[in-house]
Amino acid sequence: MNKKQRKWRNRILIALAIFAVVMVIDETGVLGAAFGKPGDVYASFVLFLIPYLIAGYDVLIKAARNIRRGDAFDEAFLMTVATIGAFAMVIFPDTDPHMAEGAAVMLFYQVGELFQSYAVGQSRKSISELMDIAPDYANIDRDGKLVEVDPDEVQVGDVIVVKPGERVPIDGVVVDGVSQLDTAALTGESVPRHVEGGSEVISGCINMTGMLHVRTTKPFGESTVSRILELVENASEKKARTENFITRFARIYTPAVVFAALALAVLPPLLGLGAWSDWILRGLTFLVVSCPCALVISVPLSFFGGIGGASRLGILVKGSNYLELLAKVDTVVFDKTGTLTNGTFDVVAIRPADGIDESGVLEQAAHAEAFSDHPIALSVKQAFAGAVDETRVADAHEESGHGVAARVDGRQVLVGNDKLMAEHGVAYRDCDMVGTVLHVAVDGRYLGHIVIADVVKDDAAQTIRDLHAAGVKRCVMLTGDRADVAASVASEIGLDEFHAQLLPEDKVDAVETLLAGEANGGKLAFVGDGINDAPVLTRADVGIAMGAMGSDAAIEAADVVLMDDKPSNIAHAMHIARKTMRIVWQNIVFALGVKIIILLLAALGIANMWLAVFGDVGVAFIAILNAMRAMRVDKS
Known part of the structure; x- marks a missing residue:
C-alpha cells in the first residue's frame, strides 16, 4: 500500500x-x-x-x-x-x-x-515485479576500470561487462566469458541457459555465474527489454x-x-x-x-489480471482485445520449421553397409565436412563424438551442389546425395526414412548413409492434444518443405491437415481460405517464428510469435508473443484467455x-x-x- x-x-x-x-x-x-x-x-x-x-x-x-x-x-x-x-x-x-x-x-x-x-x-x-527487467546501468571498461553508465549512452558495437548477479542491459554477442543466464523473467523458464563466446544474449536476463564481455548489437531503445516493457505498458x-x-x-x-x-x-x-x-x-x-x-x-x-498472469509464463499479450479473440480461436495454423520442429538439422539415423561400423561412417563424413559451415555439415560434425583433425584432410571441395569430396588420410571420401554417388559410379542403397540423406563412400566403396532431419519438438504432440482438448477444431500446418517431410511431421504429432511446398505468398492465400471457412464467430490463430512469417501473422485473427527472444519481426508483427520456443505455451495462452x-x-x-x-x-x-x-x-x-x-x- x-x-x-x-x-x-x-x-x-x-x-x-x-x-x-x-x-x-x-x-x-x-x-x-x-x-x-x-x-x-x-x-x-x-x-x-x-x-x-x-x-x-x-x-x-x-x-x-x-x-x-x-x-x-x-x-x-x-x-x-x-x-x-x-x-x-x-x-x-x-x-x-x-x-x-x-x-x-x-x-x-x-x-x-x-x-x-x-x-x-x-x-x-x-x-x-514479473517484468522488472529494466536495467539501471551498463558497465563499460575505461582505462582498466569498470564505469557504470546509463544504458542509453552505450553505442552499438561497444563492449559492455556483465558481472555475476547483474542483468544484461543491452542485446549483444558474448566476446569473452562463460556463464549461465537466468531467463525466467522473459520466458517463465526456470532452467538456466548456457552461454559462451559467440552466443547471443538478450537484455533482461540475469547473469548467474561467470563474468561476460558482450559486444552490443542494438541501441538500448531497440533492445529486447525496451521493446517488451513498451509492449506491456501499451497493452491497456x-x-x-x-x-x-x-x-x-x-x-x-x-x-x-x-x-x-x-x-x-x-x-x-x-x-x-x-x-x-x-x-x-x-x-x-x-x-x-x-x-x-x-x-x-x-x-x-x-x-489486466489475465494479461499479467500470462506474462508470468513468458506469454506477452499486446492488449485485452487479443485476449478476447484468443478465447474464441477454433482453428490454429502452424508454421513448421522453428515452430513445431527445432529448426535445426540433427543426425537422426546412421545406416552402415554390411560389415561397417556406425562410428566409422560418421568419422569419415565429419572429416570430409571439416571445412564446411553449412547447417548439414555442422550437424554431422556435432554428432561425431571425437575431435575433427583438420590435418588429416586435404583437397576438400563441393561437388556441383550435390555434396562434398575430400581426401582423408590420403583416401578419396565422398559425402552427398544419390546424384553424387551416381556421378562417381558408386552403388548406393536407397533410404526409406524421411529427411536429408547423406551417402558416404571411401575410394569408391559404399560405407552407408546418414539421415539428417529437422527434429520435432518434445512437446509438439502434447500441444496438439491439449488444443483439441480445449475445443480447437482444426490444427493445420503450412510449410515450404517437401510433402513427404510435412506428412511425416503431421502424422507424428497428430495434425488435422497440412499444406506443403508453399511460398510465403502461398501461406497467406492458404490462411485466407481457412479464414473464409470460419463460422459461428470462430477465430483463426497463426503460429510462426515471426521472422519470415510476418505477412501471415498480420493477416490471421490472432498472430502468435514463437520463440521471439530478440526477434524484432516477431514483436512487431504478432499480437501474442511467446518468449520461448515451447509450443505448449500456445495451449496455456488459450487457457488463460478463456479463463x-x-x-x-x-x-x-x-x-x-x-x-x-x-x-x-x-x-x-x-x-x-x-x-x-x-x-x-x-x-x-x-x-x-x-x-x-x-x-x-x-x-x-
Missing part, C-alpha cells in the same frame, strides 16, 4: 470510528434526552455530517468539478446526490431520519473505492470489445438511471400515489444501487443481475438504503475478488 493509499485508509478508519460512536449515541437515546424533540434529529444531522465529510469530501469535490466540466454522470455524482439527499430528508419531519444511512453509504463507498485501488495496485505491482490501450461495451454502457446507463430515479421520486407523489418523503427515499435508494462501479472496475481488472473471459462474463452477469433485482425492490419500496449499500459496495467487492483470480496461473 502506497503513501496515498495509507492516508486514504487512515481517513476512512477515523470516519468509521466517529460514525460508530455517533451511532451508539443516537441509538441509546442520549440525543433525545439532551435536546428533546425535534432537536435530537438536528443534533443527529450535525454529528453524522462529521464522519460523512471526513470520508467523502473528495467525492463531493470530484462531483462538483465534473459538473463544471459538463461531465456530471459518474459514480461520484450518484453518490453525492444520493447521500446529500439522504441528509436532506431531515426536512420531512414525518419520516424516520436517514442521516446514518447517508453517512454509511459514503463510508462504505469509500471503503470499496480503496479496496479497488488496492486491487489494481496489486495487479500492477505483480506485473511490474488496446481494449477488448467487451471492455469497450462496458465503457459505452456506463455512459448511457448512468444518466438513464439518474433520470429514472428523478422520475421515481417526483412523478408518483405528483399523481397522488403517496407521500413525497416515501418516494424521494425510494429514488435515493435507487440511485445508490444503480452505481456501475462493480462493472466499470472489475471488467478491466479481469483483463479470463469466463471471469469477465461472471462479473457482468452477477453485477447486473443483483443490481436489477435490488433496483426493482427499491422502486417497489421494499429495499432500504442498507440493502442499497450491499447492492453497490458488496457487489463490487465480490466482483473484484473474482477478477483477481485471473492473475493466478499454473506454472507447471
Whole structure:
C-alpha cells in the first residue's frame, strides 16, 4: 500500500470510528434526552455530517468539478446526490431520519473505492515485479576500470561487462566469458541457459555465474527489454470489445438511471400515489444501487489480471482485445520449421553397409565436412563424438551442389546425395526414412548413409492434444518443405491437415481460405517464428510469435508473443484467455443481475438504503475478488 493509499485508509478508519460512536449515541437515546424533540434529529444531522465529510469530501469535490466540466454522470455524482439527499430528508419531519444511512453509504463507498485501488495496485505491482527487467546501468571498461553508465549512452558495437548477479542491459554477442543466464523473467523458464563466446544474449536476463564481455548489437531503445516493457505498458490501450461495451454502457446507463430515479421520486407523489418523503427515499435508494462501479472496475481488472498472469509464463499479450479473440480461436495454423520442429538439422539415423561400423561412417563424413559451415555439415560434425583433425584432410571441395569430396588420410571420401554417388559410379542403397540423406563412400566403396532431419519438438504432440482438448477444431500446418517431410511431421504429432511446398505468398492465400471457412464467430490463430512469417501473422485473427527472444519481426508483427520456443505455451495462452473471459462474463452477469433485482425492490419500496449499500459496495467487492483470480496461473 502506497503513501496515498495509507492516508486514504487512515481517513476512512477515523470516519468509521466517529460514525460508530455517533451511532451508539443516537441509538441509546442520549440525543433525545439532551435536546428533546425535534432537536435530537438536528443534533443527529450535525454529528453524522462529521464522519460523512471526513470520508467523502473528495467525492463531493470530484462531483462538483465534473459538473463544471459538463461531465456530471459518474459514480461520484450518484453518490453525492444520493447521500446529500439522504441528509436532506431531515426536512420531512414525518419520516424516520436517514442521516446514518447517508453517512454509511459514503463510508462504505469509500471503503470499496480503496479496496479497488488496492486491487489494481496489486495487479500492477505483480506485473511490474514479473517484468522488472529494466536495467539501471551498463558497465563499460575505461582505462582498466569498470564505469557504470546509463544504458542509453552505450553505442552499438561497444563492449559492455556483465558481472555475476547483474542483468544484461543491452542485446549483444558474448566476446569473452562463460556463464549461465537466468531467463525466467522473459520466458517463465526456470532452467538456466548456457552461454559462451559467440552466443547471443538478450537484455533482461540475469547473469548467474561467470563474468561476460558482450559486444552490443542494438541501441538500448531497440533492445529486447525496451521493446517488451513498451509492449506491456501499451497493452491497456488496446481494449477488448467487451471492455469497450462496458465503457459505452456506463455512459448511457448512468444518466438513464439518474433520470429514472428523478422520475421515481417526483412523478408518483405528483399523481397522488403517496407521500413525497416515501418516494424521494425510494429514488435515493435507487440511485445508490444503480452505481456501475462493480462493472466499470472489475471488467478491466479481469483483463489486466489475465494479461499479467500470462506474462508470468513468458506469454506477452499486446492488449485485452487479443485476449478476447484468443478465447474464441477454433482453428490454429502452424508454421513448421522453428515452430513445431527445432529448426535445426540433427543426425537422426546412421545406416552402415554390411560389415561397417556406425562410428566409422560418421568419422569419415565429419572429416570430409571439416571445412564446411553449412547447417548439414555442422550437424554431422556435432554428432561425431571425437575431435575433427583438420590435418588429416586435404583437397576438400563441393561437388556441383550435390555434396562434398575430400581426401582423408590420403583416401578419396565422398559425402552427398544419390546424384553424387551416381556421378562417381558408386552403388548406393536407397533410404526409406524421411529427411536429408547423406551417402558416404571411401575410394569408391559404399560405407552407408546418414539421415539428417529437422527434429520435432518434445512437446509438439502434447500441444496438439491439449488444443483439441480445449475445443480447437482444426490444427493445420503450412510449410515450404517437401510433402513427404510435412506428412511425416503431421502424422507424428497428430495434425488435422497440412499444406506443403508453399511460398510465403502461398501461406497467406492458404490462411485466407481457412479464414473464409470460419463460422459461428470462430477465430483463426497463426503460429510462426515471426521472422519470415510476418505477412501471415498480420493477416490471421490472432498472430502468435514463437520463440521471439530478440526477434524484432516477431514483436512487431504478432499480437501474442511467446518468449520461448515451447509450443505448449500456445495451449496455456488459450487457457488463460478463456479463463479470463469466463471471469469477465461472471462479473457482468452477477453485477447486473443483483443490481436489477435490488433496483426493482427499491422502486417497489421494499429495499432500504442498507440493502442499497450491499447492492453497490458488496457487489463490487465480490466482483473484484473474482477478477483477481485471473492473475493466478499454473506454472507447471
